[in-house]
Amino acid sequence: MSDAKLDATSEHTGCACSLDASRRNLIAATAAVGGAAGLGAAVPFVASFTPSERAKAAGAPVEVDIGGMQPGELKTVEWRGKPVWILRRTPEMLASLKKTDDLVADPESLRSDQPAYVKGEARAIKDEYLVCVGICTHLGCSPTAKMALGSESGISDSWQGGFLCPCHGSLFDLAGRVYKSMPAPDNLPVPPHTYLSDTRLLIGEDGKEA
Amino acid sequence: MQKQAQQLLDWVDARFPLTFLWESQWGKYVAPKNFNFWYIFGSLAMLVLVIQIVTGIFLVMHYKPDASLNAAGVPVAFASVEYIMRDVPGGWIIRYLHSTGASAFFVVVYLHMFRGLMYGSYRKPRELVWLFGVAIFLCLMAEAFFGYLLPWGQMSFWGAQVIVNLFGAIPLIGEPLSIMIRGDYVVSDATLNRFFSFHVIAIPLVLIGLVAAHLTALHEVGSNNPDGVEIKKQPKDANGIPLDGIYSHPYYTIKDIFGAVVFLFVFAAVVFFMPEGGGYFLEFNNFIPADPLKTPPHIAPVWYFTPYYSILRATTSDFMLWLGIFVLVVGGLSVFSLRHQLAKLAAAGVTAVLLVAFYFLDAKFWGVVLMGVSVLLFALLPWLDRSPVKSIRYKGGLYKGILAVFVVCFVVLGYLGILPPTPVGTIVSQICSILYLGFFAFMPWYTAMDKTQPEPERVTWQ
Ligand code: HEM
Ligand code: FES
Numbered sequence: 001m002s003d004a005k006l007d008a009t010s011e012h013t014g015c016a017c018s019l020d021a022s023r024r025n026l027i028a029a030t031a032a033v034g035g036a037a038g039l040g041a042a043v044p045f046v047a048s049f050t051p052s053e054r055a056k057a058a059g060a061p062v063e064v065d066i067g068g069m070q071p072g073e074l075k076t077v078e079w080r081g082k083p084v085w086i087l088r089r090t091p092e093m094l095a096s097l098k099k100t101d102d103l104v105a106d107p108e109s110l111r112s113d114q115p116a117y118v119k120g121e122a123r124a125i126k127d128e129y130l131v132c133v134g135i136c137t138h139l140g141c142s143p144t145a146k147m148a149l150g151s152e153s154g155i156s157d158s159w160q161g162g163f164l165c166p167c168h169g170s171l172f173d174l175a176g177r178v179y180k181s182m183p184a185p186d187n188l189p190v191p192p193h194t195y196l197s198d199t200r201l202l203i204g205e206d207g208k209e210a
Numbered sequence: 211m212q213k214q215a216q217q218l219l220d221w222v223d224a225r226f227p228l229t230f231l232w233e234s235q236w237g238k239y240v241a242p243k244n245f246n247f248w249y250i251f252g253s254l255a256m257l258v259l260v261i262q263i264v265t266g267i268f269l270v271m272h273y274k275p276d277a278s279l280n281a282a283g284v285p286v287a288f289a290s291v292e293y294i295m296r297d298v299p300g301g302w303i304i305r306y307l308h309s310t311g312a313s314a315f316f317v318v319v320y321l322h323m324f325r326g327l328m329y330g331s332y333r334k335p336r337e338l339v340w341l342f343g344v345a346i347f348l349c350l351m352a353e354a355f356f357g358y359l360l361p362w363g364q365m366s367f368w369g370a371q372v373i374v375n376l377f378g379a380i381p382l383i384g385e386p387l388s389i390m391i392r393g394d395y396v397v398s399d400a401t402l403n404r405f406f407s408f409h410v411i412a413i414p415l416v417l418i419g420l421v422a423a424h425l426t427a428l429h430e431v432g433s434n435n436p437d438g439v440e441i442k443k444q445p446k447d448a449n450g451i452p453l454d455g456i457y458s459h460p461y462y463t464i465k466d467i468f469g470a471v472v473f474l475f476v477f478a479a480v481v482f483f484m485p486e487g488g489g490y491f492l493e494f495n496n497f498i499p500a501d502p503l504k505t506p507p508h509i510a511p512v513w514y515f516t517p518y519y520s521i522l523r524a525t526t527s528d529f530m531l532w533l534g535i536f537v538l539v540v541g542g543l544s545v546f547s548l549r550h551q552l553a554k555l556a557a558a559g560v561t562a563v564l565l566v567a568f569y570f571l572d573a574k575f576w577g578v579v580l581m582g583v584s585v586l587l588f589a590l591l592p593w594l595d596r597s598p599v600k601s602i603r604y605k606g607g608l609y610k611g612i613l614a615v616f617v618v619c620f621v622v623l624g625y626l627g628i629l630p631p632t633p634v635g636t637i638v639s640q641i642c643s644i645l646y647l648g649f650f651a652f653m654p655w656y657t658a659m660d661k662t663q664p665e666p667e668r669v670t671w672q
Contacts (some may be wrong), residue, residue: 035348044238049390049391049393049404050390050393051389051393051394051395051400052393052400055393055394055395055398055400059395076503076504078502078503080395080396081394081395081396081398081502082502083503084503115626134503137374138574139375139376140371140375141368141371141372141373141505141509142503142504142505143505144505144507158300165505166505166506166507166508166509166630167368167372167505167509168523168631169630169631181527181528181629183574185572185574
């Protein structure tokens with residue numbers, strides 16, 4: 001005790017020579033333990049930033065009646081807070097996909113987000129119905145349908161119909177495939193979905209095709 | 211009476227350094243006597259800060275951060291803002307003061323920063339004043355961004371959607387990070403609530419702390435002035451104050467009050483006659499409640515973000531080549547001019563790493579990086595400027611020309627950021643982005659080459 005006192009006084013005189021090494025270690029240890037406790041205390045706060053159990057549980061599949069849809073009609077439903085489009089494609093619309101094959105960045109959707117059971121240029125279980133998430137793969141705006149053809153669309157003289165993202169101008173064809181050199185890197189995602197019957201579509205769950 | 215007051219003051223001073231604080235921070239703070247128009251914006255920024263805090267406190271009494279739909283099918287948050295505008299007595303004035311105040315804040319702060327650029331106020335010994343300023347600028351941007359989500363209109367929703375998704379462009383951690391920011395997989399009630407918390411308490415606390423640090427640092431080193439000469443180096447008069455110094459009180463008290471009155475005239479005119487600012491202060495699409503299923507046909511950020519938004523949009527994959535050339539030139543110049551071998555090596559290394567990374571990572575990611583970098587570059591100014599003089603008054607034509615180009619680019623970028631993207635607009639904004647970056651990147655060379663005039667001994671003053 002008295003030694004320690006002596007050391008403390010020598011410190012006051014400005015001499016670093018006789019600093020009490022054991023006290024230094026104590027300070028280092030206290031700082032380390034205190035720091036660890038601080039980090040530990042941060043855990044619940046950081047964790048509270050992540051989605052809550054309720055947010056994770058949200059997103060039950062939604063059932064859609066597609067019985068009354070006319071050829072060419074586009075329907076939007078909400079799934080997990082996002083717009084999901086159902087487009088009943090006419091034979092001409094399906095034929096246009098052949099023409100856009102060369103214009104799109106990922107014609108076979110190899111890089112894009114879609115279940116294994118949708119393949120090829122139509123990206124659908126039943127070619128007639130396109131089901132995709134209407135959220136641009138660039139920064140998440142929802143593209144607008146541009147169904148007028150050619151110069152009438154105001155996009156280009158050879159426009160085959162499709163979607164235009166209002167935010168930074170990405171173009172998508174009638175299978176949600178993104179055109180080449182657009183801000184959006186990938187095709188619009190296709191959600192898991194299945195047909196419960198000819199007129200009932202379930203979005204958010206894989207069917208027996210999976 | 212006078213005696214009692216003095217006794218009371220003495221009593222307080224013996225227990226709390228009241229007189230000391232007043233005199234060191236304002237009353238006996240010696241400032242150069244040649245302050246001009248440009249020196250009004252610091253105190254105006256403080257005035258606007260007070261307006262924002264006071265009006266904000268009253269808005270929170272009626273606003274509800276709730277994205278669920280009410281009985282009428284309107285989001286509660288959106289409806290609560292309409293309620294403030296229509297049913298709360300005086301509510302519309304309070305809200306318009308707050309929304310106009312946000313734009314006024316940026317007008318004032320941009321002019322305040324421009325003053326710093328003109329008079330070299332960021333240079334030694336005011337580096338920390340400047341760095342606290344840059345931190346304030348960042349906080350201000352965060353504060354405005356978080357606040358913009360609160361009315362839960364279409365622009366609120368889709369603006370937040372795009373900006374939060376920007377973070378998703380960061381490799382590896384991007385996706386989880388943007389989910390952490392939203393607290394959900396989409397912009398939702400969770401997002402609204404945490405943005406509310408940031409906007410009303412977290413950021414304002416930091417902001418107030420930073421303003422205190424900004425002013426403490428300034429009053430420690432003393433103000434610069436339009437001539438850029440250090441009055442502290444001058445001989446002192448009989449009262450021990452520098453020849454060109456005067457007390458802030460009463461001289462600048464009067465000047466600042468006059469400035470505040472003029473400012474409030476203009477401010478009130480906007481609040482009462484054009485609170486929407488022609489769609490620039492309050493965007494028209496934000497009078498429509500947020501609809502997660504439909505993006506409005508044209509989305510643009512509020513005007514004060516548009517220069518940086520333009521830089522983001524200008525960064526396309528075609529632009530990466532130009533950026534690569536730019537980095538190569540700056541890197542090459544640095545390797546050539548740096549003296550130490552180690553510094554040369556480091557510059558070459560950084561250049562090489564950047565070029566490789568440009569090749570492998572998406573333009574989308576670099577857009578985000580460039581946007582951030584173009585704000586943060588201001589922080590480097592104290593070390594980039596190598597001119598022998600501080601003030602633009604004594605700088606040469608080269609510097610004046612380059613500063614003018616920088617200002618023009620900033621304004622053009624801001625203007626283009628309001629418009630929908632067009633091919634020509636993209637090219638113009640790419641040119642302006644490069645020039646913007648060049649203002650900073652080439653500064654060590656052009657400020658050293660610039661033909662300056664000698665600074666005077668005393669400030670010029672009529
Ligand atoms: C909330 C925002 C801000 C407030 C309330 C504020 C307040 C002030 C005040 C009252 C002064 C002294 C009066 C004057 O010189 O105009 C000042 C000086 C200064 N401020 Fe700020 N400021 C803010 C933001 C900024 C920002 C964003 C920057 C730069 C990035 C900045 C840089 C400076 C510099 C360099 C000075 C010294 C000027 C000189 O001596 O010539 N400030 N500030
Ligand atoms: S969000 Fe669709 S193009 Fe950017």
